[in-house]
Amino acid sequence: MWEYTEKVTEHFLNPKNVGKIEDADAVGEVGSLSCGDALRLFLKIGEGERIEDAKFQTFGCASAIASSSVLTEMIKGMTLDEAAKVTNKDIAEKLGGLPKEKMHCSVMGQEALEDAIRNYRGEEAAPAPEGEIVCKCFGVTDVLIRRAVEENNLTTVEEVTNYTKAGGACGDCHEKIAQIIAEVRGCAAPEVSKSDEKAPMTNIQRMQLVTKIIDNEIRPALKKDGGDIELIDINGTEVTVSLRGACVGCPSSHITLKNLVERRLKETVEEAITVKEV
Numbered sequence: 001m002w003e004y005t006e007k008v009t010e011h012f013l014n015p016k017n018v019g020k021i022e023d024a025d026a027v028g029e030v031g032s033l034s035c036g037d038a039l040r041l042f043l044k045i046g047e048g049e050r051i052e053d054a055k056f057q058t059f060g061c062a063s064a065i066a067s068s069s070v071l072t073e074m075i076k077g078m079t080l081d082e083a084a085k086v087t088n089k090d091i092a093e094k095l096g097g098l099p100k101e102k103m104h105c106s107v108m109g110q111e112a113l114e115d116a117i118r119n120y121r122g123e124e125a126a127p128a129p130e131g132e133i134v135c136k137c138f139g140v141t142d143v144l145i146r147r148a149v150e151e152n153n154l155t156t157v158e159e160v161t162n163y164t165k166a167g168g169a170c171g172d173c174h175e176k177i178a179q180i181i182a183e184v185r186g187c188a189a190p191e192v193s194k195s196d197e198k199a200p201m202t203n204i205q206r207m208q209l210v211t212k213i214i215d216n217e218i219r220p221a222l223k224k225d226g227g228d229i230e231l232i233d234i235n236g237t238e239v240t241v242s243l244r245g246a247c248v249g250c251p252s253s254h255i256t257l258k259n260l261v262e263r264r265l266k267e268t269v270e271e272a273i274t275v276k277e278v
């Protein structure tokens with residue numbers, strides 16, 4: 001159980017500014033449902049680029065809701081230039097702190113705000129996804145990891161996971177994250193402990209990853225040939241799916257199931273995954 005401050009609890013139980021601004025002047029989005037956290041921020045901008053109203057919609061945990069709620073309170077009345085200086089540290093501090101494992105929720109708030117400001121100014125709608133993907137499980141690039149390390153003085157792989165989620169599942173990226181920390185800080189790479197290398201995956205992490213791989217990779221691949229797939233259930237490492245469209249009754253459906261679906265889930269999620277069809 002996380003230790004939450006009174007402020008976090010207050011904003012979680014009675015979040016401020018929940019909802020949508022229908023005629024918003026700017027919308028910022030970050031995250032995706034398949035990754036488990038998503039935040040959409042709506043801004044109404046008045047004269048002098050002052051934020052007159054801010055509302056949010058989020059899919060996330062208590063810390064994500066509290067971070068979003070406090071952020072909207074913080075930025076109301078600020079000019080966009082002032083709001084652009086709000087950092088994830090400011091959000092966490094305003095909440096009296098966040099559990100270290102939940103710092104990524106404050107980062108999500110900062111990124112949604114940056115995205116909304118870019119949106120208002122007609123700049124690139126989304127942060128440039130430049131850089132090399134370091135953590136395949138959460139789609140986190142070296143650029144994002146470098147930024148988190150620099151801005152928050154991170155020194156360990158665990159801290160990077162707390163701020164970016166990178167490294168929070170299979171652990172394959174831990175060595176790479178340690179190298180990036182060493183490069184940014186100009187010191188020796190932090191040691192990657194055995195437990196860091198292969199952190200046991202929780203059920204929620206497994207579910208999020210399986211859903212993400214099916215939605216982002218397997219479904220688009222099947223759809224190219226008129227097929228589709230629906231995720232029915234995940235019980236431990238057993239994944240139950242139902243094939244749809246042209247895959248139904250296809251003589252190769254068993255091969256599709258084993259060679260595409262199961263193989264890909266074994267590669268990206270966990271070797272122990274098995275897939276069955278209903």
Ligand code: FES
Nearest residue numbers: 135136137169170
């Ligand atoms: S690749 Fe980073 S946790 Fe799996």
